[in-house]
Amino acid sequence: MTALSSENSYQYQLHQTNQPLDGNCLLFLIILGKTLLSIFTLGMKRKNTYQNFMEYFCISLAFIDLLLLASISIISYFRDFVLLGMRFTKYHICLFTQIISCTYGFLHYPVFSIACVDYCLNFCKATKLQFKCQKLFYIFIVILIWMSTLAYVLGDPAMYPHLEAQHGYSYQCPFYSSEQGYWLSCAMVMVLCVAFLISCSEVITLVQGMRITSYMNETILYFPFSSQASYTVNTKKTLLPKFIICFLGTWLPFVFLQVIILLLKVQIPAYIEMNVPWLYFVNSFLIATIYWFNCHKLNLRDSVLTVDPFVNWKCCFVPFTIRNLEHIEKPISITIC
Incomplete structure (x- = not known):
């Protein structure tokens, strides 16, 4: 992934300055709008509901969107800086968003399946865990599904074409569209x-x-x-x-x-x-x-x-x-x- 970043970073910056409209600004506005919508939706839900897997996953999704928004904001502000020995440029805005996009694209079926199993078990009262144990269990499952999906996206060579700028010279940053969704x-x-x-x-x-x-x-x-x-x-x-x-x-x-x-x-x-x-x-x-x-x-x-x-x-x-x-x-x- 480091080699991919260094290979395309210069090409991306070379053509980024010639764009009539800053795509990073548009991307920032989209992620900002999505994050605000997530927070608004979480705030509007009924409070007297039982804890379940989908609830924790929705909170984690809003948190990941917030992290992506913060990353885009920091890179856009500093433009070119070194952190922990790694150089970050405006190209990484595209790269990080592509990685998140691919990760999101593989989550539809697993989340749907796990939520279905969770409701079936709760309905049949097959699980009788205490509230704290059940909460920790949901947090563990959410972290596990995020880490495993991210590891698959970064570790599968077949995903590399989705994480590159189109033909290396595209003015736009291509993003993965999920067939699962x-x-x-x-x-x-x-x-x-x-x-x-x-x-x-x-x-x-x-x-x-x-x-x-x-x-x-x-x-x-x-x-x-x-x-x-x-x-x-x-x-x-x-x-x-x-x-x-x-x-x-x-x-x-x-x-x-x-x-x-x-x-x-x-x-x-x-x-x-x-x-x-x-x-x-x-x-x-x-x-x-x-x-x-x-x-x-x-x-x-x-x-x-x-x-x-x-x-x-x-x-x-x-x-x-x-x-x-x-x-x-x-x-x-x-x-x-």
């Missing part, structure tokens, strides 16, 4: 479309009779279709349209954005594509999937219903547990027609 988004959008088509009529009926009310000091969506008072729900057909409404009620703009990106086949650099809002979108999708497959084991009092930082899935089960809720709680809004 594209296919994962495609799969989730396809599942959502199929689920919506299967329960389209039920979704429309529920939306027409849906109300916004309060329950246990929380604002929820109330579906006024009562059932026998029971703390268990064992019908996937009944829950599917409610899950769709709750999920799309939170993530509909993000779903539209994913559809546009997939239809236009937009090549997004991996350092932008892997972001905290997208991870929380995946998180809600995973939680809804786990809940739906295990709906016969769920109940309103179960602590697993509090793991989503943005979607309140409890509102899907209120009509099954409380009869005539409209006589107990005063609706906040009128019926949605």
